[in-house]
Amino acid sequence: MASLKTTELNAVQEAARDQFARQSHRYAKGHILQDVSDVAAAVAQINLPARAQILDVATGAGNTGLYLAGLGHDVTLADIARPMLDRALEAASARGLTVKVQEHPAEKFPNASATFDLVTCRVAAHHFSAPEEFVSESARVLKPGGSLLIIDGSIQDGAPEAEEWIHQVEKLRDPSHHRFLTPGQWSRLCERAGLKVVFSKLTPFKQPDLDWYFETAATSLENRAAVLKLIENAPESARRIFGLTLEEGRIVWWLERLALIARKG
Numbered sequence: 001m002a003s004l005k006t007t008e009l010n011a012v013q014e015a016a017r018d019q020f021a022r023q024s025h026r027y028a029k030g031h032i033l034q035d036v037s038d039v040a041a042a043v044a045q046i047n048l049p050a051r052a053q054i055l056d057v058a059t060g061a062g063n064t065g066l067y068l069a070g071l072g073h074d075v076t077l078a079d080i081a082r083p084m085l086d087r088a089l090e091a092a093s094a095r096g097l098t099v100k101v102q103e104h105p106a107e108k109f110p111n112a113s114a115t116f117d118l119v120t121c122r123v124a125a126h127h128f129s130a131p132e133e134f135v136s137e138s139a140r141v142l143k144p145g146g147s148l149l150i151i152d153g154s155i156q157d158g159a160p161e162a163e164e165w166i167h168q169v170e171k172l173r174d175p176s177h178h179r180f181l182t183p184g185q186w187s188r189l190c191e192r193a194g195l196k197v198v199f200s201k202l203t204p205f206k207q208p209d210l211d212w213y214f215e216t217a218a219t220s221l222e223n224r225a226a227v228l229k230l231i232e233n234a235p236e237s238a239r240r241i242f243g244l245t246l247e248e249g250r251i252v253w254w255l256e257r258l259a260l261i262a263r264k265g
């Protein structure tokens with residue numbers, strides 16, 4: 001299995017690795033990310049060979065990669081946190097699927113150029129220290145005609161106040177959070193790496209319960225209190241864009257989730 005030494009990781013990568021190594025048990029059965037209908041809808045738009053070579057970057061418990069392996073594709077799961085890869089391998093074996101795994105940061109892949117028909121990355125890129133390196137590495141390992149699928153938390157372009165608010169909330173909840181990028185920022189990174197954006201759509205995704213939101217990230221009590229303060233004092237733009245409200249006594253809001261497909265010419 002390919003891996004990079006700890007000393008080669010920067011502080012942002014180390015924070016993500018440590019956070020997910022600690023929290024890997026929370027990503028097992030019953031986790032909200034097991035609903036891969038967003039992946040299915042996006043992949044339905046991509047023309048893949050019958051047995052495509054696929055790299056799933058920051059695979060977590062493997063939900064995206066294992067869905068694709070279940071369709072008969074040849075899938076490699078990559079992650080920076082070894083315990084997450086262990087969870088993914090357990091899930092693969094429970095489903096009778098065979099996959100390869102590799103342990104490395106999303107900013108540098110150990111694979112040869114022009115290897116994959118599809119690179120996927122779902123609900124993870126907001127942790128990356130250098131999303132531009134992730135995109136250029138994806139472009140490098142894609143075969144001509146191959147596609148990059150990014151699904152991640154995002155926020156519409158042109159809303160800096162609301163973006164700063166959600167950034168502070170997410171950072172307090174999980175200090176390994178780095179930044180959500182807007183559709184425009186992702187598109188520019190793809191185009192700079194020589195990829196053509198063929199699909200880009202924001203879909204609201206409900207944050208259903210603040211306790212669940214904190215529990216999955218093991219948020220400290222101090223940070224929970226700080227998030228509650230931010231919610232209390234949220235600017236009007238954030239209230240409107242995230243639909244911040246109370247439902248049966250529970251604080252809920254809607255994060256935007258971006259699905260973006262970019263193709264290598």
Ligand SMILES: C[S@@+](CC[C@H](N)C(=O)[O-])C[C@H]1O[C@@H](n2cnc3c(N)ncnc32)[C@H](O)[C@@H]1O
Pocket residue numbers: 013016017020021033034057058059060061062063064065078079080081084104105106107121122123124127128129
């Ligand atoms: C929420 S989980 C991913 C969910 C998964 N992709 C799915 O579809 O269910 C986020 C994952 O990103 C990984 N991660 C965070 N930063 C990373 C980085 N710089 N390089 C590689 N993996 C990273 C974490 O270790 C964690 O397993």
